[in-house]
Every structure is written in structure tokens, then in C-alpha cells.
Amino acid sequence: MKGERVVCPVDVTLNLINKKWCIQIIRDMFFGKKHFNEFKEDKPNLSNKVLSNCLKELEEKGLIEKLVLNTTPVTTEYCLTEYGKSMNRIVYELAMFTLYDENDNTYSDETRNELKNMFREVLEIDY
Numbered sequence: 001m002k003g004e005r006v007v008c009p010v011d012v013t014l015n016l017i018n019k020k021w022c023i024q025i026i027r028d029m030f031f032g033k034k035h036f037n038e039f040k041e042d043k044p045n046l047s048n049k050v051l052s053n054c055l056k057e058l059e060e061k062g063l064i065e066k067l068v069l070n071t072t073p074v075t076t077e078y079c080l081t082e083y084g085k086s087m088n089r090i091v092y093e094l095a096m097f098t099l100y101d102e103n104d105n106t107y108s109d110e111t112r113n114e115l116k117n118m119f120r121e122v123l124e125i126d127y
Contacts, residue, residue, distance in 0.1 A: 013090070016061050021046055021054050026063065026084060027091050030122055034077040063087070088123040095119045 017023045025039055033039055036055075040046050055078060058064040063084035069075040080087075096119070098104055099112050107115065119125070 016063060017087075019054055019057060021050060022058060023091070023094070025051075025054055025058065026080070026087055029064065029078065029080045029084070030088065030091060034079055036076065036078075058084070088125065092119055092123045092125050 017026065021043065024043065028039055033041075036048075036051065039051055039055075040048075055064065055066070059066050059078075062081055064078050065081050067077045067079065069077060096116065099107065099116055
């Protein structure tokens with residue numbers, strides 16, 4: 001390390017997901033979304049152009065894979081690569097940041113616990 005410029009690993013990770021909507025798209029893939037229009041269902045401000053660019057960038061960075069299925073009409077699906085799946089703990093901790101905040105009244109205790117369990121299960125978190 002002496003003499004070489006070391007880039008902070010946090011910066012490297014953030015460069016993978018720094019565009020608006022990227023982390024939400026990754027989250028959605030963990031929850032089963034895989035078609036272009038499914039990513040837009042609960043994001044009315046997400047334009048086709050921005051979504052397309054984000055999917056392309058995530059694919060170029062090796063986080064997702066684009067599958068073109070030989071159907072009529074042709075169907076395109078997106079899925080997480082093993083590298084993308086390794087972001088499960090990042091997505092989990094982002095969710096937990098809010099769910100563990102006792103001063104945040106957004107969720108009831110029951111909902112908070114349900115969300116914690118749901119994220120743990122979907123993201124395959126074993127602690």
C-alpha cells in the first residue's frame with residue numbers, strides 16, 4: 001500500500017450503485033421483479049429512459065444479467081448475478097437503518113417486526 005493511491009472501498013461500492021433508482025431496482029429483483037415494466041409499477045417518476053440506462057449500467061457492472069427469451073413476442077428478463085446477489089446485506093442494512101430507529105413513527109411495532117422478518121427471509125440473511 002505504501003506509495004500507491006488507495007481508493008476507499010465504500011467509494012468503489014457507491015460507484016456501482018450511485019445512480020438514482022439503482023439500489024431500488026436491485027431491491028426489486030430480490031423481491032422477484034424481472035421485467036422492464038415491473039420496475040416502474042411503484043415508481044411513477046421513473047422514466048423509461050432512466051430505467052433503461054440504469055439497467056444497462058447495472059448489467060455493464062456485472063450486477064445484473066439481461067436474458068432475452070425466445071418467445072413470441074420476444075421477452076426480456078433481468079436477474080441478479082451472483083455478484084449482484086452479494087448486495088443482499090447492503091439492501092438489508094439500508095432497510096434496517098430505518099426499522100431500528102425507535103424515534104421513527106412511520107411503522108407500528110408489529111409492522112416493523114413484520115418488515116424485519118420479510119427482509120431477512122427474502123434477502124436470505126441468517127443473523
